[in-house]
Amino acid sequence: MTANLQEDKFELVREAIDAEALVRHVRAGQDGAIVTFDGFVRNESHGRKTSYLEYEAYESMALGKMKEIAAQIHEKFAIHRVAIVHRLGRLEIGETSVFIAVSAPHRGAAFDACRFAIDTLKRTVPIWKKEYFADGAVWADGELPPTPPSAKSAS
Amino acid sequence: MPSVMPSIRVKVLFFGRLRELTGLAEEAGELPEGATLAQVFERYAERYPKLAGFRNSMVVSRNQEFAAWDTRVAAGDEIAFLPPVSGG
Numbered sequence: 524m525t526a527n528l529q530e531d532k533f534e535l536v537r538e539a540i541d542a543e544a545l546v547r548h549v550r551a552g553q554d555g556a557i558v559t560f561d562g563f564v565r566n567e568s569h570g571r572k573t574s575y576l577e578y579e580a581y582e583s584m585a586l587g588k589m590k591e592i593a594a595q596i597h598e599k600f601a602i603h604r605v606a607i608v609h610r611l612g613r614l615e616i617g618e619t620s621v622f623i624a625v626s627a628p629h630r631g632a633a634f635d636a637c638r639f640a641i642d643t644l645k646r647t648v649p650i651w652k653k654e655y656f657a658d659g660a661v662w663a664d665g666e667l668p669p670t671p672p673s674a675k676s677a678s
Numbered sequence: 679m680p681s682v683m684p685s686i687r688v689k690v691l692f693f694g695r696l697r698e699l700t701g702l703a704e705e706a707g708e709l710p711e712g713a714t715l716a717q718v719f720e721r722y723a724e725r726y727p728k729l730a731g732f733r734n735s736m737v738v739s740r741n742q743e744f745a746a747w748d749t750r751v752a753a754g755d756e757i758a759f760l761p762p763v764s765g766g
Contacts, residue, residue: 649763651761
């Protein structure tokens with residue numbers, strides 16, 4: 524299996540994500556399955572009614588980390604192509620914030636790779652979400668990305 | 679002859695709540711050669727005392743890779759202070 528990231532797609536966009544176009548992008552004759560993940564804005568957070576969200580990113584690093592995820596899933600799973608797109612800026616309830624599509628000859632690899640991709644994205648890609656409520660705003664809790672060991676112990 | 683620590687220029691970035699707290703998205707910083715990322719952070723924590731409380735709930739990157747706090751910076755580095763990530 525060869526990992527060809529050139530056939531994959533990674534984007535940070537400020538307009539609505541075109542999910543159908545991404546599914547078309549990963550679909551090819553050699554495939555038998557596509558698994559997608561559609562993450563969209565929920566209407567509440569910890570019991571508070573959400574008004575809207577705002578996303579920001581360290582854009583160049585975020586794209587680099589998205590590509591690393593793609594390289595990892597090509598390595599771990601027998602997939603064909605992957606598309607990962609995250610939206611930034613203000614998003615309303617129900618709007619898609621992240622969309623991932625993975626194609627593969629067989630469904631198992633596509634399911635596993637898609638799950639791995641979204642879980643890893645949420646832990647390692649430098650993107651932040653601020654939640655706006657009727658009476659204020661908070662930065663979402665988030666996860667601390669794993670960091671390399673101390674330079675002293677590194678070779 | 680006075681001994682002057684040679685200094686290097688780096689780019690420093692803040693994101694999310696750290697950007698809000700400092701009011702600073704990006705600036706050109708001048709640092710003594712051999713400074714560690716922890717020392718870079720301490721400089722900013724002196725300037726923005728509220729930053730200090732976030733030291734254990736953030737990570738730092740050097741040239742767009744997550745880095746250990748004792749990593750030494752080099753001229754031209756891009757250093758970013760990053761709160762817990764919450765994309766998706």
